[in-house]
Amino acid sequence: MNRSPYITDAPTVSTIMFKVLLALVPGITAYVWIYGGGILVSVTLATLTALTAEAILLKIRQRPVKPYLMDMSAVVTAWLLALALPPLAPWWLVIVGTFFAIVIAKQLYGGLGYNPFNPAMVGYAALLISFPLIMTKWPAPLLLAEHPLSFMDQLHFVFSHSLPGDIKVDAITSATPLDYLKTQLMLKHEVSSITQSPIFGAFGAKGGELVTGAYLLGGLYLLQQRIISWHLPTVFLASLATISLAFYAIEPNHFANPLFHLMSGASMLCAFFIITDPVSGPTTPRGKIYFAAGVGVLTYLIRVYGGYPDGVAFAVLLMNMCVPLIDALTQPRVFGHK
């Protein structure tokens, strides 16, 4: 029987996923530095939940557990979700979100390779809709906090939701710049005066922009390793920058500048780690361009006109829905065909 080719040279799925995790390490490091070690608790909790949920579901679905757990895709989902949640999210929030992402968004659709929606974003969206208050309360970066919490304090807070001494929960949290900008704009303040607030840094959130920069670094590593194609991040960032520049150029007092949008919220995480999920994204080069441009535009519109501070999750999910259509309409020309 003809079973050629006999040779292959490709990174395995686990290698690819492992490199994605590796690329997240700079971001997590910056995160720990800015917000404290609490995020490590979330990441660990999410990882354990994801692996457990995946193993149980594989067992129920009578699939081999070991090779599928070893593909590391569940861990990638867990890390991305944990990084998208507020740094001091309560333990149950992390578990519920991860469980939803793995069980509902991934395994119930057929597991790896079959999920039409980005599992991490489904988990995030479910939490955002269910627990909007917790999801929009972010702790202030350590350097801005009145009462910087130690790692043990943060650990304690995650599991018991109580703080040492007489510190109130409100005292350690503040609105994110995206959120603050939106509410202040509604109060008819101007962008230039709003950004005078201490929570704003040079480009985006004070401190937060460092994390964003670290994601960019990790993303460049993925590009260099050819784990992701250049189409998606480049076009997403370009489209986000273009639309924000257009609005900014018309009315600089009402709209933040493009750099702010690129360096705030989940922009970089989205550009290099979320829309680059191959399973729920398009496969054709042209399709990737349309997809990423769509996510960029939708993200901006939701940020500026939507009900939520950041629009990445919904933008990605909305564009996930269009993927079959995009793929069908963007088939490249086959060699020898007109």
Place this chain on the structure above:
Amino acid sequence: MSDIINFASNLIRNTFSKKATANNSLKDIFKFNGGVHPAEHKAESTTHPISKLMMPEQLILPLRQHVGHMPKVKVQVGDYVLKGQMLAEPEGSVSAAIHAPTSGTITAISEQVIPHPSGLPDMCINLVPDNKDQWTALQPVDWRNTDKKTLVDALRASGIVGLGGATFPTHIKLHSNGKSNVHTLVINAAECEPYITCDDMLMRERADEILKGIEIVQYLLGAEKCIVGIEDNKPVAAGIMTKALAASSTIAVKIVPTLYPSGDARRLIHLLLGTEIPNDKRSTDVGIQVFNVATVLAIYRYFEFGEPSISRVVTMTGNVAVPQNFEVLFGTPLNALVSAAGGAKTNTTHFIMGGPMMGFDLPNDLVPITKAANCIIAATPDLFAAPPPAMPCIRCARCADACPVNLQPQELYWFAKSDNFEKARDYNLFDCIECGCCTYVCPSDIPLVQYYRYAKSEIIAVDKAKEAADLARERNDFRLARIEREKLERAQKHAERAQAGKNEVKSAEIKPVDDVKEASAESIKTAEAPASTDKQAAIAAAIARAKAQQLAAANSSDISAEKVTVLPTAPETKTPEAKITEAKTPETEAAELKAKQDKQALIAAAIERAKAQKLAAAQAGDAPKNITNVSATVQAEINATDALREKAKLAVEAQVSKSKESD
């Protein structure tokens, strides 16, 4: 839009990839999409010059060593043959001759296992050499002073086929029909598959003969220029060829980057000339013809010395003591070649014919070397590890990036897996060249090419079954028409006989009259005349009906019930019937008429029954009825295609379940 994407893509690729920079020096090369760069493993087998083998004890010559019809055997068991004597002559246009590679005795003509992916036995001629190696009378041709047509016709008897592996009979590629418009000859010396070095060594050692071969082919094709495409991993061969061809003003050597599958004819043409052969055309349609470097050398040897195709250069490499190239007589058992290369090392598991990207497993080490055998690799699990169990497709589209045809392998995989063959065809499954690049780069280790092979065989089987069903339907229609016609003929005969009987009675009545004979003869004549015209009319009507039915069947595969009923009823059997009755009426006895009418009624009823059956069949869907009615040969064909399909399906299923089990 796509230009911008390509430009940006190349820009980024060049910044991030180290490989790309090495190729920047190559000018005038028109790159195709994708391609892969596997480890070459070519150095191992190029350290020794091309060697000859000892004469084996027996040669096994498969009759089918080429694409096309099996040639007709011209010898019998026990015949003594000379080296170069034709053993089988080509039959039909696409066929190639088989010659005796040495002198000796024919000992058997029987089915034996041949080196073919199917592993099925095929007709072979066994020749036991007498070790005298005595040539038959050879007839060299002075090709410069001979008519092109004569030369091409002579090639038909040469047994030369494409030696690059495609084994297409060469004389057909040179056949011009007198209006050859080929302007460019491309010599394929890319040899892009890993391990294979036979063309490399041939160019190093016999560049002068290759040059002469090119000149002959150029002359035969009327091609003004010729480009020899060589990959840049063969600098020695390229240097020698450039030097040998330096004197010629029409032949040029062009170095192409080492990138599998640049040796694929359509890819090579694009690389060298920037011409993209339309998918539904041949390269000759745009004035380009491609020949393998070994093939032009064989053509030279044939015209210059009269030597037919009896041997080729084969790379024996992989897990053998001394990997090298050999000049091997066709029919040489594989084990003779292996032992000439110092024998296979102990951990050798099996042998692969061809390269590691497109080759196939040989069933054993006794199969003969054929015209298609460019390379034999002794395989071990170290060299070619069994693929790990396949993981789900993660749609990473690396396969699409690697596909030299710019297909979307991940989509084709989904369609093939879900037996959605129509969709697979829509996504240009049949443009797939099965080069294996997609499987090579797949992170999930999915045997993609197997899925495409399966889908292709399935589609072909369905098409064939449909063709067979159409044929059967046609035959059935003819059969029904014939039955009807025969019935009418019988009725006609009865009518005639009755008529004749009546005439006799009549003539007996008027016997006393003098001119009896004349009168009776006349009356018989008049009676006969209308009868015979009636018969013709009936036959014509039946034929017209059959034709109409056929037309209807051809027009619509799902014949609507109305169509079938309307068409046959239009001419109606009444016409001949009415005529028969008319023919009878002039002089009738009541009783006879009644009997005849009864008979006619019976015939009409039978015809109506047949019609009703046909109608029912049409309503029930014509396929089943036709299949029940097909002849034995057609049924056998359908069974065979069914079996083939089942086999292909089982094979893929086995592989899939195997990979599942090993999880």
